[in-house]
Amino acid sequence: MSQENSAQGVGRRDLLKLSAVAGAALASAGLIGSRTAAAEEELSLKGKRIAISATGTDHFFDLQAYNAQIEEVTRLGGEPIAVDAGRNDGKLVAQLQTLIAQKPDAIVQILGTLSVIDPWLKKARDAGIPVLTVDVGSTNSINNTTSDNWGIGKDLALQLVSDIGGEGNIVVFNGFYGVTPCAIRYDQLVNVVKYFPKVKILEPELRDVIPNTVQDAFTQITALLNKYPEKGSIKAIWSAWDIPQLGATQAVAAAGRNEIRTYGVDGSPEVLQLVADPNSPAGADVAQQPAEIGRTAIQNVARLLAGQALPRETYVPALLANKQNVNDVSKKLGIG
Amino acid sequence: MSVDIQLAPVIRFDPGEAAFGSARGGNLAATALRAGSLIAFAVILVVFSLTAPYFLSLGNIGNVLGQSAISGVLAIGLTIVLIAGGSNVVTGGIDLSLAANMGLSAAVYATAVQLGYGDATAVVAALVTGGLIGVVNAVAVVGAGIVPLLATLAVMNIVAGLELVLTQNTVIPAATPLLTAVSSSGPFGIPVLAYVLLAFALIAAAIVQYTPTGLRLYAVGEFPDAARAAGLAVRRLVAGAFIASGLCGGFAGILSVSNLSGSTTGSGEMLLPVVVTALLGSVFSRRLVPTVIGTLLSTLFVGFLVNGFQLLNISSVLVSGVQGLLILLVVSATTLLRK
Numbered sequence: 001m002s003q004e005n006s007a008q009g010v011g012r013r014d015l016l017k018l019s020a021v022a023g024a025a026l027a028s029a030g031l032i033g034s035r036t037a038a039a040e041e042e043l044s045l046k047g048k049r050i051a052i053s054a055t056g057t058d059h060f061f062d063l064q065a066y067n068a069q070i071e072e073v074t075r076l077g078g079e080p081i082a083v084d085a086g087r088n089d090g091k092l093v094a095q096l097q098t099l100i101a102q103k104p105d106a107i108v109q110i111l112g113t114l115s116v117i118d119p120w121l122k123k124a125r126d127a128g129i130p131v132l133t134v135d136v137g138s139t140n141s142i143n144n145t146t147s148d149n150w151g152i153g154k155d156l157a158l159q160l161v162s163d164i165g166g167e168g169n170i171v172v173f174n175g176f177y178g179v180t181p182c183a184i185r186y187d188q189l190v191n192v193v194k195y196f197p198k199v200k201i202l203e204p205e206l207r208d209v210i211p212n213t214v215q216d217a218f219t220q221i222t223a224l225l226n227k228y229p230e231k232g233s234i235k236a237i238w239s240a241w242d243i244p245q246l247g248a249t250q251a252v253a254a255a256g257r258n259e260i261r262t263y264g265v266d267g268s269p270e271v272l273q274l275v276a277d278p279n280s281p282a283g284a285d286v287a288q289q290p291a292e293i294g295r296t297a298i299q300n301v302a303r304l305l306a307g308q309a310l311p312r313e314t315y316v317p318a319l320l321a322n323k324q325n326v327n328d329v330s331k332k333l334g335i336g
Numbered sequence: 337m338s339v340d341i342q343l344a345p346v347i348r349f350d351p352g353e354a355a356f357g358s359a360r361g362g363n364l365a366a367t368a369l370r371a372g373s374l375i376a377f378a379v380i381l382v383v384f385s386l387t388a389p390y391f392l393s394l395g396n397i398g399n400v401l402g403q404s405a406i407s408g409v410l411a412i413g414l415t416i417v418l419i420a421g422g423s424n425v426v427t428g429g430i431d432l433s434l435a436a437n438m439g440l441s442a443a444v445y446a447t448a449v450q451l452g453y454g455d456a457t458a459v460v461a462a463l464v465t466g467g468l469i470g471v472v473n474a475v476a477v478v479g480a481g482i483v484p485l486l487a488t489l490a491v492m493n494i495v496a497g498l499e500l501v502l503t504q505n506t507v508i509p510a511a512t513p514l515l516t517a518v519s520s521s522g523p524f525g526i527p528v529l530a531y532v533l534l535a536f537a538l539i540a541a542a543i544v545q546y547t548p549t550g551l552r553l554y555a556v557g558e559f560p561d562a563a564r565a566a567g568l569a570v571r572r573l574v575a576g577a578f579i580a581s582g583l584c585g586g587f588a589g590i591l592s593v594s595n596l597s598g599s600t601t602g603s604g605e606m607l608l609p610v611v612v613t614a615l616l617g618s619v620f621s622r623r624l625v626p627t628v629i630g631t632l633l634s635t636l637f638v639g640f641l642v643n644g645f646q647l648l649n650i651s652s653v654l655v656s657g658v659q660g661l662l663i664l665l666v667v668s669a670t671t672l673l674r675k
Contacts, residue, residue, distance in 0.1 A: 081649050089600040090592070094403040097527075098646050101396045102389070115509035116596050119519065178507045209505050210601070 043302040045078030050301055051104040052080055053095055055111040056087035058211075059243065060268040061290045065110055065134055068294030076302055078105075087210060089116045096120040100127050106301045109141070110134040110294075113178050130304060134297050137180050143310040145297040147288040147318040149181045152265055153188025155320045159284045160189075160236050160263045167198030168235030171224060173217065173244045175207035182240035185265060189238060202234070208244040217247025218254075225255045237262045242271040242285050249274055252281040267321065269335045276326045284322040287329055292316050373619040377637055380662075384640065388647035396643065398526030404639035405533040406591050407610055410434050411631045412540050413584025414614040418626040419544065420577035421477075421484055422557040429557060429574070431581045432488040433469055434588075434610060436495040439603025441465045441589025443499050446508035446599035455514035462593075463586040469495055470582020474575035496604055509598035518594035529591060533632075536587070541628040553577060554625070612663060613638055638663075 050073045057063045066084065073080040081104055085092035092112060099107055100123055107124050109117060114136060121131045121140040133141040160170065172189070176182040193199045206224070209216045221237065228234050237248045237260060245264030249271075252260045258281050264271060267287020274282035293316045304310055321329035385392045414431055421429015441462040448458040469491065476487035522528040544550040555563040556573045564570050593599055616638075617631035618624050641662060645655045 079649075081646075082651070083646055084653075088602055088605055089596050090406065090606070093595055094399075094642070095646060097399050097403060098396070098643055101393065101399055102647060113507045113600065115507060115598050116600060119597050175505060178509075207505055 043076055043299055043306070045073055045076040045105075045298075045302050045305070048078040048105040048305060049102075050078050050080055050298065051099045051102065051107040052082040053092070053099060053107060053109045054082070054084045055092055057084045058087060059241075059266070061135075061241075061266050061288060062110060064290035065294035065297075068291035069108060069110075069134075069298050072295045072298035076298065089113065092117065093120055096124065100124050100129065103127070104129060105305060106130045106132060108132045108134060108297050108301060109136065111179070112136055114138060114180060115178070130301075132297055132301055132304070132310075134293055135181055137313070142304060143297075143300050143312065143314060145293050145300060145314045145316065146181065147293065148315040149184040150188060151315075152286045152288070152318050152320075153185035154192065155318075156185065156238075156263055156265060156284060156286050157189040157192035159320060159322055160238060160261070161192060161196055161199060163261050163283050164199070164235040166196050169200050169202050169228075169233060170236045170238055171202050171221070171234055171248075172205045173208040173237075173239035173248075174205040175209060175244075176240060179240075185240045208239060208241075213243040214247040214250075217244040218251045219247075221248045221251035222255060225251065225257055231257065231259055234260050236260060236283065239264045242266045242268050245282065245285065246271055246274070249280060249282045257281075265318075267319070267329070267333060267335075269330075272321055272326055272330050272333075272335060275321055275323060276330070278323065284320060285326075287319045287321050287333055289316055289318070289333065367622070370620065370622055370624070374633075377620075377633065380637075380644070381640060384644035384647070388644050391644060391647050395525055396647075398521075398524070398530050400636065400639045400643045401530030401533055402527030403529075403643070404635045405529040405536075406438070406588050406595060407606060407613060407638075408533045408632060408635040409536055409584050409588040409591065410438060410606065410610045411613040411617065411635050412537060412628055413581040413588075414610060415617060415626045415628055415631040416540075416544060416553070416577050416584075417484070417581045418557070418614060420553045420557045420574050422560070426485060427483060429577065430484050430488060430611070431473060431578065432485070432607060432611075433473060433492040433495055434581060434585050435603050435605070435607035436492045436499065437466055437469045437582060437585030438588040438592055438606065439599070439601075440469070440495050440499040440502070441586040442592045442596075442599040442603065443503045443508065443589075445590055445593045446510040447502060449510040449512055449515075450508060455512050458512070459514070459590060462589050463583060466582045466584070466586020466589060467579060468582070469585060470579035473582060474578040477578060478571045478575045492604075492607075499603070503599060503601070505601055507598055507600045510593055511597060515594040515597070518591065519597070529595065532591065537628060537632040541632075544628050549573075558625075609638070616663060 052066065052069045052073070054062055054066045057066050066082065070080045070082050081099065081102065083095040083099065085095055093116065096117065097120065100120070107129055109121060109131065111134065118138050118140060121138055124131050125140045131141050133144045135146045137144045174186055177186060193201060206220050237245070237252070239245045239248065242264030245262045246268070249262045252258065252262065258279070260281055261283030262281055263284050265286045265288070267285055271282060271285045272287065274280040275285050296314055296316055300310055300314060319329045319332060390396050414434055417429040417431045419429070444465045445458045445462040448461045473488050473491050476482050476491065477484050518528050518532065520528055522531050544553065552563070552568050552573055555566070556568060556570050560570055592603070613634050614626065614631055616634040618626055620630035620633040621627040641659055642655070645658065650658070
């Protein structure tokens with residue numbers, strides 16, 4: 001046993017240290033980010049029509065990013081053309097087609113399944129309209145503003161492995177591997193778990209769905225807990241975003257299996273509240289800063305239209321909220 | 337349209353002067369409404385042309401036609417069932433499985449492509465899927481005698497379940513020469529899907545409005561007892577309508593794979609808009625009955641509304657409300673004028 005532990009090379013204490021360092025690094029990155037934003041007040045979109053195409057606005061993340069973009073375009077003196085596809089791919093494609101016909105000065109696409117939107121982003125580019133994206137990397141996008149999903153995935157996975165003491169079964173929701181940020185976070189979980197031979201991802205993996213995400217996750221986890229009735233047979237539940245986490249947390253609490261911890265990403269206020277509750281099974285939630293991401297994307301548009309070169313990706317720092325620091329994170333995000 | 341003229345005198349043969357008078361009054365009202373709805377359509381087009389930039393451009397009109405192709409094909413399929421089953425929403429003909437059918441057919445197409453099959457095989461597989469769903473509906477309605485509303489509702493759930501099993505609720509990307517060709521632009525820079533919709537509607541209209549089979553469908557839907565007495569194969573015609581509708585679902589599935597570069601989740605959301613479109617289609621016909629061209633017009637009406645709102649930059653939170661209000665206005669006008 002002890003030999004195995006040393007062979008792994010990373011003990012629980014190291015993990016805790018690691019996540020603390022990561023947290024500090026993220027926090028300082030956050031400070032730098034806000035300082036640069038304040039220094040570039042001279043940006044302008046006067047007389048520009050900026051199209052904002054959202055895949056949906058039914059999640060905290062999209063809604064915050066979408067509204068922040070509209071506000072930022074207006075603040076910089078431009079005219080926003082904002083469309084919301086309500087998570088319907090057919091509508092999303094139709095809206096992009098119409099946007100291309102409207103010939104805006106730039107299109108900013110928020111999220112979306114890459115294989116569905118990419119042909120139309122290419123058509124926009126071919127029509128001479130600059131395309132920028134939020135949280136979806138595409139070869140047809142000049143710049144993608146996003147959270148550092150590699151960092152998010154790694155931080156969340158390390159927190160999870162640390163919380164369960166480096167061993168045990170974890171349940172994974174992997175329904176949206178086609179969505180790039182989810183795929184990166186999942187891959188990072190697999191990368192971290194690879195070095196902890198006693199941590200096992202249970203097969204088959206669960207599939208989270210849209211809509212009815214919460215109810216569906218609740219049902220699936222309730223069924224799974226019946227399949228694994230012994231305490232300790234499941235240590236943690238992971239999902240690439242925090243709406244399945246919400247349902248999973250409720251199911252774990254309802255089944256009285258509070259030894260299980262749940263993990264997710266996005267910083268939805270209701271999940272952060274659960275993380276803050278010492279009795280709740282919610283273990284950690286990596287909070288992105290969607291409004292900041294939205295504003296940054298629009299500032300990038302202004303920079304591009306002013307002739308500046310943009311990096312392929314602009315990363316807005318994410319904040320890992322665990323039981324210890326959740327109140328600070330919520331304060332930083334302006335929630336509660 | 338010849339069907340309308342053929343059937344109209346039937347009402348006049350009704351015994352009693354009152355019936356004669358009301359029929360004539362009804363025809364007047366119907367003419368007024370049909371003209372009214374066409375004028376309303378025209379007014380909306382003119383208002384958008386004057387206020388919405390780019391609305392009147394050929395590219396934009398082509399876009400709207402192309403964007404309406406999938407819902408148009410589905411609504412035309414539903415129209416055939418409405419004609420053969422009668423347009424009573426509760427007890428008459430309805431096919432609630434159409435949107436799910438499109439989703440499953442699209443998933444079958446994309447899966448076939450992923451498995452390495454070519455376009456020809458995938459097209460056949462999608463159409464067979466759609467057709468089979470139509471057969472199941474036909475058996476449930478005609479064979480087992482279940483009310484179409486319930487029968488197709490049950491089939492809808494089965495089909496949606498099959499789609500989930502097949503796709504695991506994920507997006508299945510698909511790219512083939514045929515799919516690329518259908519999603520690209522054709523002559524005059526108009527999307528190929530627009531031509532597909534127009535060609536499909538014309539062929540369907542030719543069959544439904546101008547052939548003896550089409551006339552029999554109307555007879556079966558409007559006066560099933562009379563049709564049976566006249567020796568028409570009522571059951572076979574109704575079954576045929578469901579199978580035709582199923583094939584439309586399969587065809588729409590192929591168009592959807594092309595438009596979305598694969599099969600995606602959430603096809604079920606198409607159902608209510610398609611039902612509304614098909615029912616709304618009646619106001620664009622001379623006798624306020626479902627017709628293929630009426631349905632095409634109502635599909636385009638809805639398409640132009642959505643497009644115009646986006647061009648006018650109306651806040652996305654208002655669009656579906658305003659759209660619903662306009663549709664309610666048109667439908668209530670129909671109902672009031674019918675009285």
